[in-house]
Amino acid sequence: MQIFGILFNISQPSFEAGYPKRVFYDARDIPNLPCARCGKKMLPKLEAENFLSKIRPSLRRCLKKLQSLKDIKEYQLLEELAEKYPRENIDQILSHQSSFASKPINKQIPEFIINRIKAVTFNASAVVRKLQKYRKYMSETNLELLDIMEIYAKKYPNLTLLEIITHPEVYGYHKRMVKMEKDTLEVKSQRVFKRMERIAEKMGKGKNEELKVLNLETLRVIQNRTNYDDTDECLENLYEDFISKINNRKDADKFKKLVKELPFAKTNPHRIIVKAAENHSPFGIIYHFFDRTNTFEHIKPKSQKGVNLQHNGIYMCADCNTKRGTTPYKKLFLKSADFGTFVQKQASMIMRYIMRGKLIRYDFYPQEVKKTLYEESGHIFKLDIKKYLKSQIEKSQAEIQKRKESCKKADEELRQIKKELTNLIQRQNALNSNQAKNNQKLIYEENKLNNYRQSLHEEENYG
Numbered sequence: 001m002q003i004f005g006i007l008f009n010i011s012q013p014s015f016e017a018g019y020p021k022r023v024f025y026d027a028r029d030i031p032n033l034p035c036a037r038c039g040k041k042m043l044p045k046l047e048a049e050n051f052l053s054k055i056r057p058s059l060r061r062c063l064k065k066l067q068s069l070k071d072i073k074e075y076q077l078l079e080e081l082a083e084k085y086p087r088e089n090i091d092q093i094l095s096h097q098s099s100f101a102s103k104p105i106n107k108q109i110p111e112f113i114i115n116r117i118k119a120v121t122f123n124a125s126a127v128v129r130k131l132q133k134y135r136k137y138m139s140e141t142n143l144e145l146l147d148i149m150e151i152y153a154k155k156y157p158n159l160t161l162l163e164i165i166t167h168p169e170v171y172g173y174h175k176r177m178v179k180m181e182k183d184t185l186e187v188k189s190q191r192v193f194k195r196m197e198r199i200a201e202k203m204g205k206g207k208n209e210e211l212k213v214l215n216l217e218t219l220r221v222i223q224n225r226t227n228y229d230d231t232d233e234c235l236e237n238l239y240e241d242f243i244s245k246i247n248n249r250k251d252a253d254k255f256k257k258l259v260k261e262l263p264f265a266k267t268n269p270h271r272i273i274v275k276a277a278e279n280h281s282p283f284g285i286i287y288h289f290f291d292r293t294n295t296f297e298h299i300k301p302k303s304q305k306g307v308n309l310q311h312n313g314i315y316m317c318a319d320c321n322t323k324r325g326t327t328p329y330k331k332l333f334l335k336s337a338d339f340g341t342f343v344q345k346q347a348s349m350i351m352r353y354i355m356r357g358k359l360i361r362y363d364f365y366p367q368e369v370k371k372t373l374y375e376e377s378g379h380i381f382k383l384d385i386k387k388y389l390k391s392q393i394e395k396s397q398a399e400i401q402k403r404k405e406s407c408k409k410a411d412e413e414l415r416q417i418k419k420e421l422t423n424l425i426q427r428q429n430a431l432n433s434n435q436a437k438n439n440q441k442l443i444y445e446e447n448k449l450n451n452y453r454q455s456l457h458e459e460e461n462y463g
């Protein structure tokens, strides 16, 4: 997943017959492309990056917020940099790679200081105001989170996001809420664990002890892992060994069913706030607001040697991309009929963009991605690209026809020129031969003249 790379400045795309006026070189920038997993419209990658580049204040403003840094020995250098680049934030300044000092700036200033500077955002009220524009791209959880942040921004108008989430009152409250949720999950899990233990009792005392250890591990997963596509699978894997040792078939089946009854945690604003506060990273929250940003999703996961190339990718919102993890595509297709529909919907939109000449350098993407999807889905998913191929064939044929005609025209012109050239060469030859004759005659006459003059001269002198 790569969302936050180099920062660009682009203006909002203006539309023309349903398509933006500009052309795209990356499918992640197509406005409102539907996510391949949840089908929701995604926020173009550049727009997210553009937002993120704007919420980091200049180094000069950061230093005002970080008075405690005054005691470090690198402070003077920071001040000099802030003076030299008064409008730039630390990222922009670091990107200059210091023509200013002999050593790159990031080598001269300790990383933890740079991270502290990077964690400074504008005041929460300004950030929250800017975020309102992206509401249509936010999940229920994020809308709830934004509402909570809005309340805090009103309560603490001069604080940054980081100052708010690490405020003892705020952090304490959300920490308690997370604790309560974890307690609820524990109560729910314990009910299932008890029924599991009843089955294990029949297998002897040792088995029950083994199960208790296993359940403790499971509880930790349940309390800390939010809903991924493979959460159920993850829990099944935990018990796989144990189940294989249950001799009674009926009991084994009963046990398997119980595993499916285990609860699991969902992402919620409290978890997001606590985690961001503990990591001292306000961006932990901000990135969350952008969880519907268009990201490249490796069909064959990177961890299984899936390459970082166009043909191995479809596009998912950041949230779905994270949740997919490395779940095999075969499972995704089998688990939800919608998945195939959304993948097709997205590919169709991409194909329309290519056909319109709005997406460049993707001409072979539909065929290639079809092949990858077919292979990775265990030969169950076939992307429909007929319409695209037909249109591309028509376009190619028209192009060939156009080229043929212009070849024919050029041929005709060449023939004409050749004819004219032949005529000219003939005329040139005739003139050449005439010229030669003239020259010969000229020399002959000149000799004759000299001869006569010589004779006359002799006549006059000796006559």
Ligand SMILES: [Zn+2]
Binding pocket: 035, 036, 037, 038, 039, 040, 316, 317, 318, 319, 320, 321
């Ligand atoms: Zn999605």
